[in-house]
Amino acid sequence: METMYLLLLSTLISPLILYLIFAVTLRPRPVNIPVRDRHVFISGGSSGIGIALAYQAVLQGARVSILARNIAKLEEARDSIRRSTGVDVGIYSADVRDIVAVKRAVDEAGEIDVLICNHGVFYAEELDLQDSETVKFMVDVNLVGTLNLIKAALPAMKNRKNRGPGSIALVSSQAGQVYNKKRPKMTRIIVAQSSVMKAEKVAKITLKGIQSGTFLIHCNFQGLLLSLGSAGSAPQRSPLMAVVGIAAAVAISIITRVFQYRLYGSLERWGAQKKKLAKT
Numbered sequence: 509m510e511t512m513y514l515l516l517l518s519t520l521i522s523p524l525i526l527y528l529i530f531a532v533t534l535r536p537r538p539v540n541i542p543v544r545d546r547h548v549f550i551s552g553g554s555s556g557i558g559i560a561l562a563y564q565a566v567l568q569g570a571r572v573s574i575l576a577r578n579i580a581k582l583e584e585a586r587d588s589i590r591r592s593t594g595v596d597v598g599i600y601s602a603d604v605r606d607i608v609a610v611k612r613a614v615d616e617a618g619e620i621d622v623l624i625c626n627h628g629v630f631y632a633e634e635l636d637l638q639d640s641e642t643v644k645f646m647v648d649v650n651l652v653g654t655l656n657l658i659k660a661a662l663p664a665m666k667n668r669k670n671r672g673p674g675s676i677a678l679v680s681s682q683a684g685q686v687y688n689k690k691r692p693k694m695t696r697i698i699v700a701q702s703s704v705m706k707a708e709k710v711a712k713i714t715l716k717g718i719q720s721g722t723f724l725i726h727c728n729f730q731g732l733l734l735s736l737g738s739a740g741s742a743p744q745r746s747p748l749m750a751v752v753g754i755a756a757a758v759a760i761s762i763i764t765r766v767f768q769y770r771l772y773g774s775l776e777r778w779g780a781q782k783k784k785l786a787k788t
């Protein structure tokens with residue numbers, strides 16, 4: 509009986525001890541990234557999540573610049589934000605793959621406090637069916653384009669004086685569950701395992717996460733599980749979440765297996781269906 513009490517006590521006390529240790533030792537320390545009166549630069553800001561982010565940042569008093577390729581879409585985005593807020597955002601036309609054009613746009617926009625690399629292209633098709641040009645195009649825009657943006661903005665961001673902490677945020681995909689665009693069957697099966705979210709909601713959560721200096725910002729429960737389960741050695745600013753990450757590791761792993769069981773079950777059924785169709 510005594511052993512049981514001891515076991516129970518240590519189960520209750522260990523998270524508390526861990527919390528206290530993390531509260532003192534966690535690095536980097538928690539930080540707030542204000543956006544009011546600061547310059548927020550958003551790539552891919554002419555549509556979807558990007559324009560929703562621009563709108564949210566304007567509402568919070570930021571000076572906002574948006575970058576994309578199509579100037580007509582940029583002007584339309586600026587007009588729509590002006591119509592609903594009365595505020596003008598700066599618009600910059602550049603292809604993120606073109607480092608010279610990106611550097612010119614960033615320099616023209618002026619010192620950036622918060623850089624949100626949100627642009628992205630995605631051709632939803634199985635890799636073996638995609639031609640190499642398409643794969644290269646996605647890598648060039650999504651990966652090289654992001655590095656180009658950061659490279660262009662970083663020197664001036666590092667040299668900012670008395671402007672408080674800056675931030676660079678990368679928007680990427682959990683499983684492409686925001687809109688129901690045209691997708692191949694496999695992508696639809698994956699997306700069906702998750703909930704659909706509106707760009708405005710994603711933008712609000714993202715901006716809040718940036719402002720609280722969060723490293724992995726998740727938008728729904730599955731995202732939380734993914735962030736906790738796949739964070740590896742990603743920095744964690746909250747002692748509470750650091751403890752939750754440790755305490756819930758086993759549970760998260762089990763829940764992830766359940767999700768995977770359902771997902772792979774659906775994919776197997778689809779594979780069998782495809783084979784059957786090919787035979788007939």
Ligand SMILES: NC(=O)c1ccc[n+]([C@@H]2O[C@H](COP(=O)([O-])OP(=O)(O)OC[C@H]3O[C@@H](n4cnc5c(N)ncnc54)[C@H](OP(=O)(O)O)[C@@H]3O)[C@@H](O)[C@H]2O)c1
Pocket residue numbers: 551552553554555556557558575576577578579581602603604605625626627628629630649653679680681682683684685686687707
């Ligand atoms: N939608 C989803 O289901 C979903 C889910 C999870 C994560 N995400 C991520 O969220 C981000 C935004 O997605 P979204 O669906 O809101 O995008 P979207 O509506 O398709 O808009 C993409 C934006 O990126 C710009 N862009 C595309 N290629 C560019 C290039 N080479 N250079 C400069 N700008 C470029 C586009 O403007 P131009 O075409 O005029 O250049 C547009 O402003 C992406 O990083 C995406 O991976 C999306």
